[in-house]
């Protein structure tokens with residue numbers, strides 16, 4: 221879907237491709253082609269020769285409900301973008317890459333950005349600095365609630381998500397709202413109504429995070445988590 225190249229002839233494309241540059245006068249090209257200045261600007265934008273849309277082009281995109289992805293440069297429906305500058309496909313690719321390495325610079329950057337965004341959505345405070353976060357994240361890889369190691373949690377998660385048997389308890393876990401492949405530990409706010417600041421943050425597995433939700437206190441969760449993880453482990457593996 222590239223609305224800016226619709227009805228543009230091959231000849232026009234090649235003229236613009238070989239002549240368009242920021243220093244050359246766009247009007248000259250427009251005159252030679254018998255097109256308007258705005259036409260040439262739009263085609264150049266559609267071709268990726270110019271990165272910044274003109275006000276007109278921006279209005280046109282808004283009307284069509286599309287945006288340009290900053291990674292693949294394709295035009296996609298606005299709803300694909302959420303609050304990012306890239307499309308759904310690129311987002312999946314990007315985050316897969318980011319989360320592959322649990323300690324890369326990009327990983328910390330994205331993780332913090334994600335928490336900050338979440339805090340903004342919830343309207344709670346965010347008091348975390350990068351240095352502290354990095355140190356804290358690298359500290360120990362155990363779920364604060366159930367005590368599972370990252371490896372154990374990933375095994376359980378995978379087994380639950382792949383489960384195709386009839387055991388109701390496991391199926392209940394499988395149907396937990398929000399249970400999906402999460403490759404790293406998640407960040408939980410012990411007091412769910414409060415924000416992200418060191419004393420309120422713990423690392424925990426996604427399963428515990430979902431089960432705790434906003435209804436259980438951290439102390440309650442710490443009491444029950446080891447037992448239900450033990451139970452689910454028994455059900456799945458024994």
Ligand SMILES: [Zn+2]
Pocket residue numbers: 289290291292293294306307308309310311
């Ligand atoms: Zn894209």
Ligand SMILES: [Zn+2]
Pocket residue numbers: 363364365366367368424425426427428429445
């Ligand atoms: Zn856990």
